[in-house]
Amino acid sequence: MNLHQLRFVREAVRQNFNLTDAAKALFTSQPGVSKAIIELEDELGVDIFRRHGKRIRGLTEPGRMILNSIELIMQEIDDLKRIGKEYAAQDAGSLTIAASHTQARYFLPKIIPAFMQKYPKVRLSLLQRKVEDIAEMVLLDQANLAVVTASVPEIEGLVTLPCHQWEYHLVVKPDHPLNDSRMLTLDEIAKYPLITYDRVFHGRNRIESVFEQRNIKADILLEVIDADVIKTYVELGLGVGIIVGTAFDAERDKNLRSIPVGHLFGTGRSSILIRKNAYLRSYIYAFIEMISPNLNRKLVEKALAGEGSDYEL
Incomplete structure (x- = not known):
């Protein structure tokens, strides 16, 4: 053999x-x-x-x-x-990250430039994929790790580590009446056409169920899979948008206002996926800690070895 x-x-x-x-x-x-x-x-x-x-x-x-x-x-x-x-070249190598759209578009751009500046000899690849494809990429060793917005079910062979929390935000134009509300209610939001995620997005069902539980009919005008498209049509004045808070950037979105509505639609948790018992080079541990300072090397090593399963943010 x-x-x-x-x-x-x-x-x-x-x-x-x-x-x-x-x-x-x-x-x-x-x-x-x-x-x-x-x-x-x-x-x-x-x-x-x-x-x-x-x-x-x-x-x-x-x-x-x-x-x-x-x-x-x-x-x-x-x-x-x-x-x-790794022992031949401590600060050189490659790092392949699989990421969902929201992470690749909005969250990781805050992390990757700093990482590349610190580790200029590391060749970094970012692969944007659907959530259902990302786990398989990590399992097959096509990516060193994955960062996803949606919560994922427990998958054998993978370790899931929470990295940051988020809540839903309402996006409106600067002169919109809802900007004057101190604590938004569903009734107030339901007065306006809604622009939000398509049903393929993990949080769409949650948004609809909140309205249904209160017997309030939501006027969903437009359904898309990209938060940038939602913001574009809000900016055109077609309605108000509901997005993941991570997708709002005050500097880029100067023509819009963001109102946290986690008290209505709840919060979510983004996660890092890593293959169980994977060998990670030092700079990969550093990258993980840059995403979430709570995920230090010692904690990640314990998780990969299957020692414990409850990791707080």
Whole structure:
């Protein structure tokens, strides 16, 4: 048994069981991949793949268990390589961050410039993705960590660390009557057309349910997936907007006013996702602490090792 065989099995699965594509991805020959996989199956005494003629069609039951073990082995090997690289160059390397739109657009721009100034030798990549795709990227080691606005369910193999809290804000024009209200009520807001998130956004259901619980009909004029679009149409005078507070920037949004409405629609918590037992280089711990000072290296290491699960902001 050797590492090449393990790599070939993993890549065959990643390439949707196409050995030709797997060979291309690994810069080798298709017959060589096929031969190595058969030799591994002979050594283990079980079939890893289901076959139809010369083509493989999927994993067998033992094949699924073998793949899980291979993924763990390859992750450990990748971590060994990272350890060597870190001690060879303490302040150089790469950092890949997967982020939801709100984090990539509004929150991380406050963090990334300072990080790059402190670690100029680190090559940083920011990948904006849908929340449902982000967790898989971290699990597959395509990203070192992820930052998401929405709360995510517990996912096996991932550690979720809260990094900052937010509340909903109402955005209006500077001369809007709601600016004069000391404590906004749902009845006051419902007098105006609403511009808010599309139903694909995690908080849309919460906004609607608040109105429904009070038997107040909300006049939702426009539904979008981008807070910048919401602010654009509020600025045009078409209605009032409800957005995540993180998405409002007083300097950029000088033609609008933001009114906190967490007392009506509640608060949320953004989180950092990291693969359990992942090896993180020193500058990645530094980046995490820049996002949230409470997440110091000692606490993150304990979380990655599975020691405790309750982390306060």
